[in-house]
Amino acid sequence: xxxxxxxxxxxxxxxxxxxxxxxxxxxxxxxxxxxxxxxxxxxxxxxxxxxxxxxxxxxxxxxxxxxxxxxxxxxxxxxxxxxxxxxxxxxxxxxxxxxxxxxxxxxxxxxxxxxxxxxxxxxxxxxxxxxxxxxxxxxxxxxxxxxxxxxxxxxxxxxxxxxxxxxxxxxxxxxxxxxxxxxxxxxxxxxxxxxxxxxxxxxxxxxxxxxxxxxxxxxxxxxxxxxxxxxxxxxxxxxxxxxxxxxxxxxxxxxxxxxxxxxxxxxxxxxxxxxxxxxxxxxxxxxxxxxxxxxxxxxxxxxxxxxxxxxxxxxxxxxxxxxxxxxxxxxxxxxxxxxxxxxxxxxxxxxxxxxxxxxxxxxxxxxxxxxxxxxxxxxxxxxxxxxxxxxxxxxxxxxxx
Amino acid sequence: xxxxxxxxxxxxxxxxxxxxxxxxxxxxxxxxxxxxxxxxxxxxxxxxxxxxxxxxxxxxxxxxxxxxxxxxxxxxxxxxxxxxxxxxxxxxxxxxxxxxxxxxxxxxxxxxxxxxxxxxxxxxxxxxxxxxxxxxxxxxxxxxxxxxxxxxxxxxxxxxxxxxxxxxxxxxxxxxxxxxxxxxxxxxxxxxxxxxxxxxxxxxxxxxxxxxxxxxxxxxxxxxxxxxxxxxxxxxxxxxxxxxxxxxxxxxxxxxxxxxxxxxxxxxxxxxxxxxxxxxxxxxxxxxxxxxxxxxxxx
Numbered sequence: 026x027x028x029x030x031x032x033x034x035x036x037x038x039x040x041x042x043x044x045x046x047x048x049x050x051x052x053x054x055x056x057x058x059x060x061x062x063x064x065x066x067x068x069x070x071x072x073x074x075x076x077x078x079x080x081x082x083x084x085x086x087x088x089x090x091x092x093x094x095x096x097x098x099x100x101x102x103x104x105x106x107x108x109x110x111x112x113x114x115x116x117x118x119x120x121x122x123x124x125x126x127x128x129x130x131x132x133x134x135x136x137x138x139x140x141x142x143x144x145x146x147x148x149x150x151x152x153x154x155x156x157x158x159x160x161x162x163x164x165x166x167x168x169x170x171x172x173x174x175x176x177x178x179x180x181x182x183x184x185x186x187x188x189x190x191x192x193x194x195x196x197x198x199x200x201x202x203x204x205x206x207x208x209x210x211x212x213x214x215x216x217x218x219x220x221x222x223x224x225x226x227x228x229x230x231x232x233x234x235x236x237x238x239x240x241x242x243x244x245x246x247x248x249x250x251x252x253x254x255x256x257x258x259x260x261x262x263x264x265x266x267x268x269x270x271x272x273x274x275x276x277x278x279x280x281x282x283x284x285x286x287x288x289x290x291x292x293x294x295x296x297x298x299x300x301x302x303x304x305x306x307x308x309x310x311x312x313x314x315x316x317x318x319x320x321x322x323x324x325x326x327x328x329x330x331x332x333x334x335x336x337x338x339x340x341x342x343x344x345x346x347x348x349x350x351x352x353x354x355x356x357x358x359x360x361x362x363x364x365x366x367x368x369x370x371x372x373x374x375x376x377x378x379x380x381x382x383x384x385x386x387x388x389x390x391x392x393x394x395x396x397x398x399x400x401x402x403x404x405x406x407x408x409x410x411x412x413x414x415x416x417x418x419x420x421x422x423x424x425x426x
Numbered sequence: 427x428x429x430x431x432x433x434x435x436x437x438x439x440x441x442x443x444x445x446x447x448x449x450x451x452x453x454x455x456x457x458x459x460x461x462x463x464x465x466x467x468x469x470x471x472x473x474x475x476x477x478x479x480x481x482x483x484x485x486x487x488x489x490x491x492x493x494x495x496x497x498x499x500x501x502x503x504x505x506x507x508x509x510x511x512x513x514x515x516x517x518x519x520x521x522x523x524x525x526x527x528x529x530x531x532x533x534x535x536x537x538x539x540x541x542x543x544x545x546x547x548x549x550x551x552x553x554x555x556x557x558x559x560x561x562x563x564x565x566x567x568x569x570x571x572x573x574x575x576x577x578x579x580x581x582x583x584x585x586x587x588x589x590x591x592x593x594x595x596x597x598x599x600x601x602x603x604x605x606x607x608x609x610x611x612x613x614x615x616x617x618x619x620x621x622x623x624x625x626x627x628x629x630x631x632x633x634x635x636x637x638x639x640x641x642x643x644x645x646x647x648x649x650x651x652x653x654x655x656x657x658x659x660x661x662x663x664x665x666x667x668x669x670x671x672x673x674x675x676x677x678x679x680x681x682x683x684x685x686x687x688x689x690x691x692x693x694x695x696x697x698x699x700x701x702x703x704x705x706x707x708x709x710x711x712x713x714x715x716x717x718x719x720x721x722x723x724x725x
Contacts (some may be wrong), residue, residue, distance in 0.1 A: 414545025
């Protein structure tokens with residue numbers, strides 16, 4: 026074990042990204058759909074007597090799932106659970122992107138941390154409904170997601186799953202960042218994943234938060250969240266672990282985590298604003314330093330009202346976008362999707378549009394609509410993730426020369 | 427290496443299960459303490475967590491129970507380490523949706539997420555600091571303690587509340603038995619209040635470089651999945667004191683090892699060490715050594 030006395034100033038960089046989403050398997054289709062503002066929502070099957078028909082959701086396409094399944098470990102192929110398939114696929118893509126082979130020396134002490142809200146939902150739900158037993162599914166403990174990722178990449182360091190509803194992936198990112206900065210390891214494979222969850226769909230339906238019209242973040246006529254599924258992963262490496270000549274996507278400056286302690290489901294303006302202040306303080310930045318914000322932007326009235334108010338008041342110059350209008354709400358993986366997109370923005374200097382009509386956007390909000398926005402001289406990108414239970418987590422990335 | 431002080435440790439564990447499947451032998455004042463509002467939608471994991479944080483005494487900066495009741499907020503961090511958490515509520519929502527259909531109450535859902543206990547703990551004590559629910563399998567006690575202490579070390583909070591444990595639903599028992607057949611699964615949750623200070627230090631070891639996860643399983647007593655607590659009274663002469671901490675042995679639920687370990691840490695004299703070592707069935711290992719420093723504050 027390495028010493029845990031590494032100075033706080035340890036710099037941590039993103040060297041690889043991976044993604045699977047309703048856009049398909051891989052970061053390329055994800056980025057293509059984001060830049061095109063091309064949603065692929067479908068109608069979900071009603072799950073209980075009296076549940077509305079025609080509710081929209083985002084699903085990983087069957088072809089993408091099969092493609093992912095062909096690349097994951099034999100153990101996961103033998104007893105596939107969606108969360109493990111998604112997480113392993115995205116983690117392995119991120120590793121390839123970082124130029125690290127599974128089992129490589131860099132991974133010997135590596136931290137593996139996966140954020141997930143619904144965990145191995147299919148395994149638990151199959152057990153409850155007497156559709157598939159534990160022996161067939163392999164079990165539902167959320168730890169099994171991180172454990173299978175760690176085995177797939179050959180990581181022998183700390184391995185755990187972080188669960189903080191829809192802020193899970195950013196909380197996982199924060200946990201991993203703290204460990205790298207404390208000297209526990211020099212590399213982390215970190216991300217978020219969530220599969221389609223019947224329990225989740227049922228819950229959102231009881232709250233009348235999902236419906237027949239798609240997610241329209243920050244639009245005046247917004248109404249519903251569009252639930253989705255998938256996984257996003259990042260490879261984090263400390264400065265001393267960077268390969269000579271490598272080109273990181275960016276530096277992780279801060280990932281602030283806080284709680285509203287206000288309401289079980291409704292967000293709290295002051296709590297969300299406090300998390301923004303914490304993130305800026307931890308990053309050593311002011312709001313004017315943020316050029317681009319990947320909003321949580323669920324398309325719900327409450328969340329978007331609060332975020333839009335904070336952005337217009339404190340970040341008037343930042344370009345804002347909300348990818349849930351394109352890929353839906355990946356639940357516990359939402360923060361990971363935002364982080365992967367933030368890294369791609371740093372790489373390409375482009376901000377994907379939010380697929381809503383510019384005339385419908387909340388007044389005063391600098392929301393990117395229509396075509397991708399080029400941002401020359403891009404410095405810092407922020408990615409928000411919030412969740413039920415008052416969970417808030419905000420990541421700030423800095424571009425690298 | 428983290429420095430901290432230990433304010434309090436408490437374990438709440440049912441003595442058994444009633445014929446109706448409810449935990450038995452819980453504190454008589456449990457319902458009085460946690461209140462009845464929304465209780466029908468809570469599961470026992472959330473109930474035990476709420477009971478423990480409300481009976482854990484005052485913490486520095488909390489402003490007292492009266493201030494807390496009036497809505498005063500703190501920057502406290504809450505870390506819950508659990509393998510199965512609110513599984514019982516998740517399963518109940520699914521079953522009740524099938525039977526009740528559109529009559530299903532919207533109040534089920536907030537109580538039926540994988541981090542509902544953490545949410546209601548934060549809400550009930552006004553904690554606005556870092557908040558997370560972590561699952562590291564049988565290594566959970568060490569990983570959760572690391573995150574709780576890191577929050578203090580980095581100045582994120584002055585107080586970290588650590589809750590570790592499980593209340594096993596029938597589904598959780600089947601899952602645990604599939605992972606490690608035959609291992610005892612007693613329900614219970616431990617709550618510790620950790621504060622900034624210099625009375626104790628904690629050094630962690632995540633077993634890197636020693637184990638090869640997925641290699642042939644080694645179930646010899648020293649390598650069996652679960653937790654082990656040791657005390658080193660005389661540095662340089664390790665002495666196992668299994669008789670001192672019997673609750674920690676052979677139990678999957680990290681609550682018992684965490685309780686035994688932290689209680690032991692609270693009794694250490696200057697220079698003495700307490701060691702908690704956790705292992706998974708797949709060969710991963712994590713450990714933490716807490717040492718009493720020469721300059722102490724009361725635990």
